[in-house]
Amino acid sequence: MFRALLPTLLVACQAGGPQTVTLSGTAFVFGGQGEPVVGARVGIAEWPEIVVTTDDLGHYAVELPAGAEATPWAEADGFAPMYLQTFTPDSDLDQANMQLVFSELVEVYAILAGTELDPDTCQIASTVSRAEIQGLSMDDFVAVGDHGIEGAIGWGLPELPQPLYTSEFGSPDLGLAGTSLDGGVLWGNVEPGVYEVRAEHPDHTIDTFVATCRPGRFINAGPPWGLRELL
Secondary structure (H helix, E strand, O other): OOHHHHHHHHHHHHOOOOOEEEEEEEEEEOOOOOOEOOOOEEEEOOEEEEEEEOOOOOEEEEEEEOOOOEOEEEEOOOEOOEEOOOEOOOOOEOOOOEEEOEHHHHHHHHHHOOOOOOOOOEEEEEEOEOHHHOOOOHHHHHHOOOOEOOOOEEEEEOOOOOOEEEOOOOOEEOOOOOOOOOOEEEEEEEOOEEEEEEEEOOOOOEOOEEEEEOOOOEEEEOOOOOOEEOO
């Protein structure tokens, strides 16, 4: 599986740097109680030869060249294919978790948002999340309840469309001008490109993330990554 990576690894070795890093996480059901998605296929968009299957706990781990761009994706029967943010890890990176959304729920959310999904664009979602949830086990992560920071404003470079925020119950709310305690923020029908996604809050410093938009992608940069509060 890693034969195609050998030229990159040889360059890294010759340069005296780390050869590979491990990127790992858990695929679980969005909106549930952390139920794992068993048997999901997980891969890296930039490295199509790297594809693994989640185990009985929904866990996955992949190895890739250190410092390489990596956009994890996951797919499973009954769920919409999902992408994460684009990472550039130079050391092992864990909790790159996949919140898989039932295909029917994506359609419902589009209706609630008052939009029709354009297959020539991409969709971006994230959660402006509290620092306290970072490093938690999946059980503790679920037990926390609301993960979000209320009152944050989302934006991006280059400029993104007007964001839509989710209510405390996790559904799109056209009446909100900033995040609720759920922390959810959505950008619909984003033109293809690479975006630095940001959020501002008067009392919290929020990390940015890179969204690599390609036609038809649904990017969900969820906690503990995405728009997360900096420690």
